[in-house]
Amino acid sequence: MDFEQARKDFDAWRASYPADLYSADPALRLLNRLGLASDTARLDALERDATAFGREIVSVVGPAAQRYEHRDHLPELQRYDADGRAVEAVHFDPSYHDAGRAIWASGIVAHSGTPGRAFEQATLLYLLSTEGEAGHTCPATCTIGLARALRRRGSDAVRDRFLPPLLERDYDAVERGSQFLTEVQGGSDVGANASVAEPLGDGRYRITGEKWFCSVADADQFLLTARAIGGVAGTKGLGCFVMPREVDGHPNGFRIRRLKDKLGTRGLASGEIDLDGAIAWPIGPVEEGFKTAVSIVLNTSRWATALGSTGIMRRAYLEASAYARARTAFGNPISHFP
Ligand SMILES: Cc1cc2nc3c(=O)[nH]c(=O)nc-3n(C[C@H](O)[C@H](O)[C@H](O)COP(=O)(O)OP(=O)(O)OC[C@H]3O[C@@H](n4cnc5c(N)ncnc54)[C@H](O)[C@@H]3O)c2cc1C
Incomplete structure (x- = not known):
């Protein structure tokens, strides 16, 4: 030929x-x-x-x-x-x-x-x-x-604030979500999460901890798990929260250490993220966070x-x-x- x-x-x-x-x-x-x-x-x-x-x-x-x-x-x-x-x-x-x-x-x-x-x-x-x-x-x-x-x-109140911007079809206007559960000590074993959520008394919480595998690190809203202070150990004590990326135009109490150098899904940014008093709102009752x-x-x-x-x-x-x-x-x- x-x-x-x-x-x-x-x-x-x-x-x-x-x-x-x-x-x-x-x-x-x-x-x-x-x-x-x-x-x-x-x-x-x-x-x-x-x-x-x-x-x-x-x-x-x-x-x-x-x-x-x-x-x-x-x-x-x-x-x-x-x-x-x-x-x-x-x-x-x-x-x-x-x-x-x-x-x-x-x-x-x-x-x-x-x-x-x-x-x-x-x-x-x-x-x-x-x-x-x-x-x-x-x-x-x-x-x-x-x-x-x-x-x-x-x-x-939480739904009205956070849901509508997620549903936009216009990519340049939409807010995108991510989900941060995994920590260094537990991926499969989410109940080992060590991040803590401190109540501010007005329905909001301050989240502190380290999330280890955070895909869509550029998202506008982060869903994350953290243990309310005083909560029981294991999965039962975990709350589920939504955290806006910015508060008053500034990063909301978080720092991206670095992006993962992955073998696959390389086009999207997965990071390691430190949370230091990030403001978040619970999704549903805090004691039912793991279920959510x-x-x-x-x-x-x-x-x-x-x-x-x-x-x-x-x-x-x-x-x-x-x-x-x-x-x-x-x-x-x-x-x-x-
Ligand atoms: C590309 C990519 C993107 C990711 N993005 C995110 C993200 O956005 N948010 C997030 O929270 N996490 C994310 N992760 C992390 C992912 O969820 C964890 O890697 C996963 O939960 C497994 O946890 P681990 O890596 O700690 O493994 P481990 O839990 O340490 O597991 C190690 C091995 O032990 C086995 N094992 C664990 N428990 C048992 C058991 N009970 N019985 C038998 N075998 C068991 C597992 O199958 C595995 O083979 C991402 C991971 C990858 C690779």
């Missing part, structure tokens, strides 16, 4: 990738049609949005992710502004935000404002995961988990992780099967070999 033909075959592999990931996925479409058979208006809206998003994943998010996941364009910690004021910010390659605008506009998080939108969110999360990395899937999932916790467990964190927030993450895994497998299948058809070796497409 000549060199030009080899290049054409290679290009044919690339060109065979679907332009619209939703239409190219009969199993997903069948699931939605079965699940929403009794509500055709909702099914039509879902299919319209999923088709548009399936195209954007290929035309906008994929190319952006190729750039922002590359080792030369990873997020960087920016602890001070140009005038030396502490900002505890993270700087991203602009491509990260280009992808974020397309993703948030899909309604992937905004659906959290309407109970019962699991089919829509599951479809969008799965399609987003075919990008192959979790640079935005993780922040979207964390924000969905926080929104659900606020909606189901927050007092009226696990039954709502972590269960949301588990659900999204399962969806994300299937999306990544789908991507691997699409790439591998097309490659096996396009690549020839010993005179035959390699798909013809055992």
